[in-house]
Amino acid sequence: MxxxxxxxxxxxxxxxxxxxxxxxxxxxxxxxxxxxxxxxxxxxxxxxxxxxxxxxxxxxxxxxxxxxxxxxxxxxxxxxxxxxxxxxxxxxxxxxxxxxxxxxxxxxxxxxKEYWWDDLERTILFTERLPQRFLMSISNEEVDFDIKNEVDLTPKIRARHCGWHASVQPPPTQRALLYYHLWSKLKLLSYDEQYLILNKIKKWAKVDIEKNNENxxxxxxxxxxxxxxxxxxxxxxxxxxxxxxxxxxxxxxxxxxxxxxxxxxxxxxxxxxxxxxxxxxxxxxxxxxxxxxxxxxxxxxxxxxxxxxxxxxxxxxxxxxxxxxxxxxxxxxxxx
Ligand SMILES: [Zn+2]
Incomplete structure (x- = not known):
């Protein structure tokens, strides 16, 4: 039986x-x-x-x-x-x-004009050059992160980001780890807080704050x-x-x-x-x-x-x- x-x-x-x-x-x-x-x-x-x-x-x-x-x-x-x-x-x-x-x-x-997560994805995963150290206070947490040898976006790192699916794979790079952490924090905030922090992140990444219409x-x-x-x-x-x-x-x-x-x-x-x-x-x-x-x-x-x-x-x-x-x-x- x-x-x-x-x-x-x-x-x-x-x-x-x-x-x-x-x-x-x-x-x-x-x-x-x-x-x-x-x-x-x-x-x-x-x-x-x-x-x-x-x-x-x-x-x-x-x-x-x-x-x-x-x-x-x-x-x-x-x-x-x-x-x-x-x-x-x-x-x-x-x-x-x-x-x-x-x-x-x-x-x-x-x-x-664009959702914060698309902007964050482009900023952290695809900016050609990022400062090595990320230090920012986000909703009472001091986020202190070292992207190590990923300051420059090499073709290899870029390819790993293009193929990353976060629901089934762990973050494949330091940049992806930082993205995932920031995504998890921002998701829970109000719209005003999200955009305040997103603008700070873009300033840190030295990308144009107004550039936000790709998606x-x-x-x-x-x-x-x-x-x-x-x-x-x-x-x-x-x-x-x-x-x-x-x-x-x-x-x-x-x-x-x-x-x-x-x-x-x-x-x-x-x-x-x-x-x-x-x-x-x-x-x-x-x-x-x-x-x-x-x-x-x-x-x-x-x-x-x-x-x-x-x-x-x-x-x-x-x-x-x-x-x-x-x-x-x-x-x-x-x-x-
Ligand atoms: Zn939705």
Whole structure:
């Protein structure tokens, strides 16, 4: 009997699966595995179109409330609102007739041209020459770091940075170690603190503080155009990409309300879905999402959707850069 259990894997699927993309691009480095090449993305869409069961995300939240989850359904989401979502993903999604939801970081007060993590990645991993010693006080910690013999960016160090994937590999260089440490600290801070420290870091690295438009974010006009197509839905992703679970209820509330109000003005419809930046939330976040009249909250926990799930803790699977056949196998394993 024990042997038989080992031989026959019990099938429990299919399950509802929500896919999470960020960028459709080929950047020189992709430390957090957030970029999928346009060629590979098109192959994903070809497979998804063949399956024929990609639905709008709101249909999934509606069916959770109705107690009628259809295990066949798949939804596509994008986080962060990079320009390539508009220029590359949008026309491909239109071509294949597939719906998608875009979770957008935006607000009235901050004009984000580039996310701090992209700026930090370029500054620490790709600046040609850095001072050897890094010494800075960051949120009550004295960060004192020696980059040793990596002052000059050699082709070898550069190649190691281009191939580094931080979720599966330890930092491969001293510079990468420094980047990772700074990333972990900055992630937990408020927007104002992040940019204050980022500017200090760029000053230390002697790079142009104003040079911050290499990983562009969608403009208001692009966002408006995107929202006008019925295939697409815009969702909330906070005003400044705050790690909600690490902040108090007041900051969480202003991050969400400012973002929702801003997006409602642009789209002219009610924003009722939110994705928590970095997948970070706590009890306050869930309560706030409910109180603000949202209908669904999405995490970054890689899990299929069960009928019993809380509509404010819906998991998603991050799709990495892979070709169509690998994607097909990956998706099948997520669904079953
Ligand atoms: Zn995000």
């Amino acid at each position: 024990l042997k038989l259990n080992g031989l026959f894997k019990k099938s429990t699927g299919p399950h509802v699966v929500i896919l999470m993309y960020h960028r459709i691009a080929q950047p020189i480095s992709d430390v957090w595995d957030t970029a999928v090449s346009p060629q590979n993305f098109e192959q994903h869409l070809q497979h998804l179109q063949k399956l024929g069961n990609v639905v709008p995300l709101s249909l999934i939240t509606d069916s959770i409330y109705a107690g009628q989850l259809n295990g066949n359904n798949i939804a596509i989401t994008f986080d962060d609102g990079y320009t390539d979502n508009f220029t590359i993903a949008r026309p491909l999604l239109e071509q294949y007739g597939l719906p998608a939801t875009f979770f957008i970081t935006a607000g009235n007060h901050k004009n984000i 562009k974010i969608m403009s208001v006009d692009e966002l408006k155009q995107l929202s006008e197509n019925n295939l697409f839905t815009i969702g909330a992703h906070t005003a400044t990409h705050a790690a909600l679970g690490h902040h108090g209820p007041d900051l969480q509330k202003s991050e969400l309300t400012e973002n929702i109000d801003f997006l409602q003005q642009i789209t002219d419809y009610k924003i009722d879905l939110v994705a928590y930046p970095y997948g970070s939330y706590n009890g306050n976040t869930l309560m706030l999402a409910y109180e603000l009249g949202l209908l669904g909250g999405f995490t970054t926990e890689a899990e299929p959707i069960q009928q019993s799930i809380s509509p404010f803790k819906i998991g998603r699977f991050q799709v990495k850069d892979m070709n169509g056949s690998r994607f097909q196998r990956q998706l099948a394993s997520w669904r079953h």
